[in-house]
Amino acid sequence: MASIYPKLQESMEYVGRGPSNAGKLEINFDQYKYRKDVELEHRWMGVFQEMDYDKDGKVRIRDLRDRLRRADRKLAIPEHIRDDLLRRADMNKDGYYEFHEFLHLIELVDSHAHLDKFHKALALASYVVVPESERPQYVESELKHYTCCPPPIFLILVSAAELAIALYYHFTTPKGMSDMSVTIRKDYLPYNPNRRKEAWRLLSYMLVHAGWYHLIVNLVVQVVLGIPLELVHKYWRVGIVYLLGVIAGALGTSVTDPNVFLVGASGGVYALLAAHLASMIINWKEMEYAWIRLIFWIVLMGSDIGVFIYYRHFYDGKDKPMIGYSAHFCGAICGLLLGVVCLKNLNKLAWERVIWWICLVLTILLFVFAILWNIFWTGFPVQHV
Structure with missing residues (x-):
């Protein structure tokens, strides 16, 4: 049977560069x-x-x-x-x-x-x-x-911190996590429209949640979706999308609903969902269960928009839920744009470079607009600091 590795034969070379080497055969391959x-x-x-x-x-x-x-x-x-x-x-x-x-x-x-x-x-x-x-x-x-170095640790640490804060409030406040209304208005972590100069609140509000249900839903979504994203795209890329989604949620709320208090990591969670949506749309033909994922996203966002419109324009009761829908929408927009910019593109195409620049410019413009609005608009509530 003839060998299928002819390169092994080619590596056998006759060397005749001098009297001492004449007629010698050099075999140069891995035996x-x-x-x-x-x-x-x-x-x-x-x-x-x-x-x-x-x-x-x-x-x-x-x-x-x-x-x-x-x-x-x-x-x-x-x-x-x-x-x-x-x-x-x-x-x-x-x-x-x-x-x-x-x-x-x-x-x-x-x-x-x-x-x-x-x-x-x-x-x-x-x-x-x-x-x-x-x-x-x-x-x-x-x-x-892959050696798990670095491990997909970012969202695990964030989730652990959010859970730790929830347990702290549960054991140290009179009504625990069942009634966070007083804590939201007086604590140093929630986003407070009367204390906008305390800039850390743009990010720290993600650590506080309005109840156990609010917390558990966010934890489940960000761990189930976030860890696979970290495995593929690395923790720092996912961290950028998540944290900027949280900040975008607060900035967007300050523009559209300047009197609303904010707690919860929904801005970051929606940013992760939207980043995954961006990847799914770009790779539509290759993505498994693409229609099911898209329908899930449409139902999720559609229900949010429907509930927002209902409570904003049609419901007159006193028990309106205090939900920052603008934070959801703005976090999702941020995640959609940053998903293209920050997450790893496993199969680069020429036209995607154009989309990358468009998304980057839009992200910068939206953040600059929101920041300038917070600096120069005069219709915000009276500041206590």
């Missing part, structure tokens, strides 16, 4: 790798010949794909990744495998199948935000060598 490659050849030649129905030295890819799909036992690699590997191994794109292409497929499959349980769990988590067509590249280039 261990050669033995390993030959063993691989022998191990898989029988399988290849069995699938070579026409005995022409080729295996049709479609036949192999159908055979794998009919296999009784489950493969260690998800089907969409397996199909991508089948395409990548066809080097000359003729729809057939010659033996060297077949061995290349074996090596590709082997490199993915031997992910340990830790990396397989990371892969499943990352698939929430990675488009289907980009998953093999992501697994090959980044996930396989």
Whole structure:
């Protein structure tokens, strides 16, 4: 059987640059790798010949794909990744495998199948935000060598801090988390329109929540969606989107609802949701369950807008819920723009660079406008500091 590694023969070179070297043969290749490659050849030649129905030295890819799909036992690699590997191994794109292409497929499959349980769990988590067509590249280039350094720690720490603050209020205030109305107006963390000069409130209000339900919903969403985003895009990118979404929520509220107090991390949570939406729209054809995700987003935002319109224009009762809807909307807009700017683009296209600049300029203009509005507008409530 002829070797499929002709480069090994090319590396054998006759050296004749002087009397001492005349007639000598220099062998310049890795003998261990050669033995390993030959063993691989022998191990898989029988399988290849069995699938070579026409005995022409080729295996049709479609036949192999159908055979794998009919296999009784489950493969260690998800089907969409397996199909991508089948395409990548066809080097000359003729729809057939010659033996060297077949061995290349074996090596590709082997490199993915031997992910340990830790990396397989990371892969499943990352698939929430990675488009289907980009998953093999992501697994090959980044996930396989991922060491959890740095770990997806940002939103875990933020969530822990929010939970710790909630427990503090629960045990130290008269009514605990069941009635936060007094705390919201007198504490140093909530956004207070009467204390706008205390600039830290633009960010610190995310640590305080109006009740356990408010807290738990935010924690669940930001952990379930945020950790996969951190795995793929790194903690600092997600941190920028989240924190600027919180600040955008407060600045936007100061412009549209200047008398509203704010608590909760909903601005950051909506920024994460919108950042994921931006990635989903750009990669629409490759994203799994794209319509379901889009419908979920439309229902979420539509219900927010509907409730906002109802309570703002039609409801006259005294028990209006004190919810900063503007913070939700502004956080979402910030996340939509910054999702394009900050999050990693796994498959860069020329037109996306134009979108990147448009989103960056819009983000800067909106923040500058909101800041200048807070500085120069005279219709804000009386300041206590």
